[in-house]
Amino acid sequence: MEMRLEVVQVPVSNVDRAKSFYTEKLGFVLDHDVEHIPGMRVVQLTPPGSAASIVIGTGMTAMAPGSLEGLQLVVPALGTLREELVRRGADVSEIQDVGGVLFAHFADPDGNRWVLQESTRPEVRDAHIPST
Numbered sequence: 707m708e709m710r711l712e713v714v715q716v717p718v719s720n721v722d723r724a725k726s727f728y729t730e731k732l733g734f735v736l737d738h739d740v741e742h743i744p745g746m747r748v749v750q751l752t753p754p755g756s757a758a759s760i761v762i763g764t765g766m767t768a769m770a771p772g773s774l775e776g777l778q779l780v781v782p783a784l785g786t787l788r789e790e791l792v793r794r795g796a797d798v799s800e801i802q803d804v805g806g807v808l809f810a811h812f813a814d815p816d817g818n819r820w821v822l823q824e825s826t827r828p829e830v831r832d833a834h835i836p837s838t
Contacts, residue, residue, distance in 0.1 A: 713761050714758065714761070714777065715769070716760045716762050716777075717816070717818070719771035724814060725762065731791065731794045731796040734754070746763070746764060746765035749762045753779055760777075771816040772813075772817030773818070774818040778820070779823070780823050781825065782825050784808045784810060784824035796812055798811070798812045808824040809821060809822065810822040
């Protein structure tokens with residue numbers, strides 16, 4: 707059996723504001739913005755280089771806007787990406803080093819909270835794997 711997580715719903719209060727944030731400030735790619743049935747607008751956005759996408763819209767979820775937290779984007783060079791996102795107007799936290807693993811955080815306009823993680827270097831990863 708194969709299962710792939712490909713789309714995650716992100717609850718927002720204002721679709722156009724969120725769409726603008728994700729495309730303009732974060733550089734997500736707009737895959738589509740459609741209304742298949744009246745009252746159900748589906749906006750799919752994909753982070754650059756990702757196999758998974760997010761969906762924002764109307765008429766899809768009962769989650770409260772801003773209630774999602776912990777979605778994690780793994781990036782090759784966190785410092786470089788953070789500088790770019792801040793330049794684009796995103797409010798990204800300072801980088802935190804947690805035992806050799808680097809993290810930063812940001813929230814969308816509704817307060818949905820995201821984590822940025824730099825790809826873990828092999829020597830750091832290997833140090834966290836118990837030897838047998």
